[in-house]
Amino acid sequence: MKNNIEQLIRAQRKQMDVQEPPDRVWAGIAEALQRKQRRRTMKWSLAAGIAAAMAALLWLLPDKTPDYRPQPAAARLQQMEVYYTSLVATKRLQVNKYCGDYHELCNDFSKEIDTLNNMYQTLKAAYKETDSNEAVLNAMIGNLKEQADLLTLQLQVIRDTRKEQQPAENIL
DSSP, X not given: OHHHHHHHHXXXXXXXXXXXXXXXXXXXXXXXXXXXXXXXXXXXXXXXXXXHHHHHXXXXXXXXXXXXXXXXXXXXXXXXXXXXXXXXXXXXXXXXTTTTTOHHHHHHHHHHHHHHHHHHHHHHHHHHHTTSOHHHHHHHHHHHHHHXXXXXXXXXXXXXXXXXXXXXXXXX
């Protein structure tokens, strides 16, 4: 069957070659090819423009990702010292407000805080001698936290003592 088709085409080829399509057919084909080429060019131009705009945007925008760098021990110590010493000072002022009424209790509290503070000063000297040892730094921070916690507890003891000493009619 294939051979029959080939023979038919060869036999009528001369007849097919003689007839050319009209010029308007060729013009339509050329126009369709140009439209297709323009669409393809526009798609690629649009894609390239979007890619260029995104690249420019990424290049021009500042980098907002945080640059994580572990803090040096000295900076960390300084931040913690400032925070906890101000916290301890504030709580000491709160405790000292009641010292006139609870003098003996405040003396005991003062001794406890002074003991912790002396230990902190010893740790601080050891920290300098050991070239910023991380374990000593952690012990220093722990001591400062302990001072703040102790003062909070002392304030609570004073408040509880005041409540117990108030006359019953003031409670009602």
